[in-house]
Structures are given as structure tokens and as C-alpha cells.
Amino acid sequence: MTSILILNGPNLNLLGTRQPEVYGHSTLADIEAMCRAHAAARGAEMQFAQSNHEGALIDQIHAAKGVHAGIILNAGAYTHTSIALMDAIASVELPTIELHLSNVHAREDFRHVSYIAKVALGVICGFGAAGYPMAMDALLAHLAQKG
């Protein structure tokens, strides 16, 4: 059975508490529950994780090799700064979708830079929590097509 890793970066553990106009009202626990149901409905398995620490995210990416078929990564602010995360994704050679709740391209200039996009299969942003099942469907379709 196909398994995917859904990995979330810094501050996302605080979702649902502030800036609902930017990030929506869902908590990360709400999003995890939605992803778990969606994976089951699609006959897939998934692991859902979050860390505020760059090295812990890198360790999770390394551990995905040989376990998961692909990765969905909302790296939060590390998206815009982390060459180390970019290198980690490149090193495991797993199809990875960059995901953001907000439309980063409509926000501050510093959020327009993405080191993750350089090694990602694709990017989904601006659809709030709905972006997570969208990314799951896109990744599962890619994996099915790849065979």
C-alpha cells in the first residue's frame, strides 16, 4: 500500500489560534484528522508530523527513504531560508510537493523565495487546509502514473 509523509514545519503547531484571515481556522490536529480520513478513502497510508526544528525535519525526510513513496512538505518559514532542507529532499530522491496554507506569492517579498520549490515535484499554495487533500491527490496520481 502506498504511504506518504506529510511534514509540517515551524509554528504550524499553533495553527487556528491567530491570523485566521491568513491561515484559516483549522488547527493542525483538524488537518491531520482530515488527511487521515482522506488517505483511508484513497486506500493509502500516511504519516503526519510537525517540528519547529530544522534538523528534526531533516531527520524525518531522511527516515522517509524506503518507508514512504513521497512527501508533502509545509516547511513554514524554512521554505524561504533552508538550503539544508532543500539538500535533504534532493538526497532522498522522493517526489515532494511543497505546500502552503497561504498564497505566499501574494504576501511579503521574502515569502516569494522558495528553496523547496527548486527540488519539488510541484507547489500548492493559497487554498488553506483544503490544500492538504489536494496535495495528497496530486502526489498519489503522480505515483500511480509513475507505476
Ligand SMILES: O=C(O)[C@]1(O)C=C(c2cccc(Sc3ccccc3)c2)[C@@H](O)[C@H](O)C1
Ligand atoms: O502559508 C503557509 O502554510 C506557510 O508555510 C506558513 C507560515 C507560517 C508562519 C507563521 C506561523 C504559521 S502557523 C500560525 C499561524 C497563525 C498563528 C499561529 C501560528 C505559519 C509562513 O512562515 C510561510 O511563509 C507560509
